[in-house]
Amino acid sequence: MARKVRVFVKDSSQHVILKSLDKLTIFRDESDYRAFVTILQECNAGHGLAIHAYVLMPNYFEFLATPANEDALSKFMQSLGRKYVGYFNKKYNRSGTIWEGRYKSSLVEDLKFLFDIMIYIEKKAPAEHIFSSKQKNLYNKKDDVVTYHGLYKKLGFTDEQRVQKYSTLFNAKSDEKKVEFIAVCLEKQNVTGGLEFVKNLEKIVGMILSSKERGRPKKDSIEKGKKMYKNLVILDKENHKELKINPLTDLNFAKSATHIPLLASEVSQIGATFPIVFTADETPSLVAVVSLGADSLAITTDGKWITSYVPSYIRRYPFSLASTKENPEQKMILIDEDSSLFSKSKGKQLFKKDGEKSETLDHAINFLTSYDAQMNITLNVAKIISQSGILEDREISVGEGDEKKVLVKGFKVVNREKLNALSDDILADWVRKGIISLIDAHLKSLNNIQTLFEIVQKRQN
Structure with missing residues (x-):
């Protein structure tokens, strides 16, 4: 073990x-x-x-x-x-x-x-x-x-x-x-x-940190949805010496993901198609809403992302990264052992014959390391925005009165009036740090809530 x-x-x-x-x-x-x-x-x-x-x-x-x-x-x-x-x-x-x-x-x-x-x-x-x-x-x-x-x-x-x-x-x-x-x-x-604190850490390390006794997440949280990783194990050069990996061409492993965690650097690109919101956690993160309660609308029936840019969160699959306390300098690589991308008969080797990492595995590790560093920056920015008190609860629903049906809830968005009420020195600091640009992209992306309904309608037709 x-x-x-x-x-x-x-x-x-x-x-x-x-x-x-x-x-x-x-x-x-x-x-x-x-x-x-x-x-x-x-x-x-x-x-x-x-x-x-x-x-x-x-x-x-x-x-x-x-x-x-x-x-x-x-x-x-x-x-x-x-x-x-x-x-x-x-x-x-x-x-x-x-x-x-x-x-x-x-x-x-x-x-x-x-x-x-x-x-x-x-x-x-x-x-x-x-x-x-x-x-x-x-x-x-x-x-x-x-x-x-x-x-x-x-x-x-x-x-x-x-x-x-x-x-x-x-x-x-x-x-x-x-x-x-x-x-x-x-x-x-x-x-x-608490559950929200633990869930936020799980996003960072890419693996389950809670025990089963903690129970399931609340049903009204945007965090609902199946995880991409089914069987995370530590990558081992002996147990996995014959393992090969195939290109990431079929994204159906993420079909059940109702939201996609984003890096701050991706907000403008992904926000051009999907609404970008803040999770309603005590320590919020940025996510793209890609579902109206069912499967992902961002992935086509043949397993392709509907735009040319695929989020980093998706592209890092089937790998994940974590640190160990025994040797923090060394990163622990995890893989989804049940992923269909892995094979022993075809694909690119993860390890060379002498047991050293292949160029393919080196590339994956570099990507994971960069992703984790950028995610930490993103979470810090989201924390600053949350602590300013400018976020408000929002939901996506259809109908009114007794006919009202809530499709997505448990997320927050920036309130423009509260944003404008911030002191000039805070706003100036946020401009210099690029936080205002991120908020602008977030607010603009909310127009794409309608895009979700349009995608549903097209698929129904």
């Missing part, structure tokens, strides 16, 4: 736990605790990890932290684990590891779960236990390990105000369902976040 993919999102915290082997007591006296804290601070000095909450218990170390970059957490944990093993084995005259295995981590949706996880961690510390961030966050005592999170700082203008408000949260009755959810997410290394 492949290792669980660790997901990194800039400025998002991670809930982490490192357990001892067979519940070995790794802190046998106070000097062990103090030695671990010293090593912890030394290891963190160059790795840019802001620790917001932590607890040291006899057989595990658990904490909440925001990594400064993609490999900050993994490098910190490797260094910490190795150095404390050296200290412990020397002191107690033993050899071998003291750790259960790899640390477990869960990416956190901070706005919804930050304080819940801080409290979850700190409530594990006994009342008089001093090796916990509770001493600082709850009692305002000195602790050089802890760095306040931005949300904690917003609790008040002074340390006393923050402690008072955090104390209120800390002493409130626990939501047992939320506590269980946090525990399960960490144990299974799932994302600790």
Whole structure:
């Protein structure tokens, strides 16, 4: 079984736990605790990890932290684990590891779960236990390990105000369902976040990050529709050494997609034919609406895109890309193993006879890398637009009154009046950054809602 993919999102915290082997007591006296804290601070000095909450218990170390970059957490944990093993084995005259295995981590949706996880961690510390961030966050005592999170700082203008408000949260009755959810997410290394947050991450990494227990997406979301990828697996040069790929000529694999995620650079091209909207998520993305509730209207009966330009989201199939926390420098290539584009008898080889990547595979990897970089830029732009408050809910429907039938809902568009009401400095900044050009293309594309009906009518005829 492949290792669980660790997901990194800039400025998002991670809930982490490192357990001892067979519940070995790794802190046998106070000097062990103090030695671990010293090593912890030394290891963190160059790795840019802001620790917001932590607890040291006899057989595990658990904490909440925001990594400064993609490999900050993994490098910190490797260094910490190795150095404390050296200290412990020397002191107690033993050899071998003291750790259960790899640390477990869960990416956190901070706005919804930050304080819940801080409290979850700190409530594990006994009342008089001093090796916990509770001493600082709850009692305002000195602790050089802890760095306040931005949300904690917003609790008040002074340390006393923050402690008072955090104390209120800390002493409130626990939501047992939320506590269980946090525990399960960490144990299974799932994302600790709401459905919308998780779905947005899935768009970025191109694979499912949620567990089946989370349930299906809401029916009123524009996100409904079958996914293109049916069986994503890690590309392996041994298991797939004979695999060949054929040209992307038949797009029927995307026939059931009701919307297509877009890069900011594609809005003008795709918007010339289809309406471009913002998803109604807390972290919205740009999508082209290509359906009125049934199959895609952008793909013809013979599997062709109806215009000359095919969106990057479609063109990257049957590949996808993700990063691993063990080696963030190296990208993990995924393929839809069930794709009809793959064959062992015809097409272009993915690997050369010596096991090295072929030119075809190199080209695919370069495309994926460029796509992910541009998608991150697009999501940041969509976030800026959303935070300005100029988006409003919209739906596509037919008929009126009792005869009204909603065909597409769960999306947002820019309100022109709210856009014009923004301050001059914001508008000027958006002009320089190209955001206004994107918004103009988006607004113009909304005229193509009628185009969807015209395509339906032509196909019916």
